[in-house]
Amino acid sequence: MQLSRRGLIKSGAIIAAPTIVPSTVFGQNAPSNRIVVGAIGVGRISRGHDMKEVHRHADAQIVAVCDVDTVRLGAGKELVDARYAASTGKPYSGTRMYHDYRELLANKEIDAVIIATPDHQHAPQAVHAVRAGKAVYLQKPAALTIAEGRALADAVKATGQVLQIGSQQRGQEPWPQFHRACELVRNGRIGTLKHVEVGLPGDPAGPEAPAMPIPRNLDYDAWLGTTPEVYYTETRVHPQDSFEGRPGWLRMEQFGAGMITGWGSHHIDTAHWGMGMEHSGPVEVWGTAEFPRSGLWDVHGAFETNARYANGVTMKVSGALPNGVKFIGDKGWIFVTRSGSVTPSDPTSAKVDPLVASDPKILTSVIGPNEVQLLKVPEQHRNWLDAIKTGAPLSAPAEVGHRACSTCLVHWIAMKTGRRLKWDPKAERFIGDDAANAMLSRPQRAKYAI
Template structure:
């Protein structure tokens, strides 16, 4: 790791800045019209947006094609401290690392680009990438412990950001991210892709427009357990760091830990040093939809009650909750019940299951209305207590939510226009804070907590307040 960190606030010269600065030096700044340069920090509609990918593993492999297939942008660089490794993916089936990403991107463009494009560049250190490459936008696909640092660093460079969920590792870092993005005036899109799915938007619109009456409760079922995605879960002992892997760089601002194969790749999600377990992994998706439907996107609960679960010893390698349950009450009386799928929060779905030999899906978002009415939505699934409920279409004068049909395209359009995207940063922060609240209660063995969503602090519990943030490992400091 370099001893001297690049100045995160120092400007980099892009092709647009170069044109403007050159013209100004000649005394003819007016010869470059504003429409050619675009708005401040924004490419003109005639230009392709240049994109860098930070972290090439499971998420980047699955989501970067949405950028590659969009002619509004070109992916030009990738950064990852791993050169090339195996056991990525949701069953250990993929390879990851910067060389894998570089080859993936180059292969796509060689086979599909209409004109010749520049070869993709690969870097170990994302800071070097941002110093050397002419980048408009960044897709952050790194583990959760990197999200805040890379967001703040990139925002100060004026880069537009597509950040994969969950937004943050903790509440304090999330608020820092919101502030940095707002101060920079850049576009941020959270990778909460369910907001660009018609089923989820439809469910939220039906709830918002009173089709099931006043919503009494929202039941949110999440996956539980500790998934062994990498198939390396039994390799928990310290081991030599693989060749061509800068493990210290991978750790970044996280607390120092010895390298263990069971942590990498993706299984890091089960260690609080790097993530928040399944509560944050899928809570970032499903709680977000509850917030959208209930019009609570800019606030949080005031009480968290009935907190219980199974949390391993904090010294365990996989120390996030494997089972969990907690209930959130908002100032307006709205209640969320959040639990892992083993609790079977949605018995109504069991009754509708045609094949009784298979268990009914117990994940997703279940809106419990009046008179026995309900709506349930999950990926590719939308059900109601009465199927005829969906025949009453949303009328022009009723509430219509933000419609995005393609999450990446929505982001790119907003980079050009400066308009808000479908999944802005404040919304993501409020969503993931609800996951963090549950984790804090579980980690401390609390059965209840009182929360002030305006001050973003716990009432009468300084130990809980101490878990809202963490200190970054030196030298990873941003003033």
């Protein structure tokens, strides 16, 4: 695993074409029938979720991995090689390594890519990928800024490529309760929808973190990507000796907005699904938040934001609410969450059912053939592969993912300004507030820019 970039280049691993895995790994799925996949970013999320889910399917083959940290790159190769070795019962070492994702994208044998990098890399890498003719599975949130999200959605439309946002709450696996809740709401089982409550946690302040030498295995400039140059410290990036725990960049506004986009991209997407607002957003937003006054981490802590939509429905988003989404109508309510805990990361927190309603009869209601039938898909990665192979509809395409993310960022801008803001969801601009509009984008370093 202790590989240097020079060693990789010397070995030719970075630029070599992928090796097709023997057909014995996939049974009847011949190479011509398989989707050839590259994984960009092979850290915690990719190892434990994205590559793991793609590996379940015999009609997809991960042939290449890419990471700016050569230790993680080597570990990613070992993980994929081990999977194919286990499938054949024979040693396998054919997975290719790339240090620069643009070199991976230049490989015409690769059909599709999984992008599981830090949030600030999502939109630039995905835009470059679809322009290179690759289908994309993109971890949420869709973008660092609203302008980047719009550029991403427009690039997907212009290229016609398949891009799925990793919004797992839309799939029948592992949480079918979200589809059920939204379908019930859309069909009036709680009457006319009036209000939505979204529970999201905040993040704690972090420690002071002095500058450290950049590890030889990390291309820190490439890791910073479009964002400004700042000194290296491990607390800012990711652990050098582990894939466990949340990395420090998740708690830094240079690289993301915090939990408002982290969990918010899931729950606000679910809220929009139930509201029928997947291609729009609020018209007014306001709120407050606590931000750290010291330490390296600077994303929001405790907060409450509110929004109003053009149809009169209001939304409250707060860390004081149970983690999940509550739809409130004039004839009842439905609450949906992922697991049996109010706070999934804390197993000792209060237990709740993943789907409850003001009247249990609401949940047993049958949706008739002439009522609203929301798209029902399997697990999100399977849905993505089906879309590539057969043109099956995506559950979380780029425009839908962008609208969920942009709404999160509108709430974040309200936190930062502390003002009541008017938002035009069609123009994607604030009305009469130049200072707020200045926060729709950020300068990008030219060598990594979209």
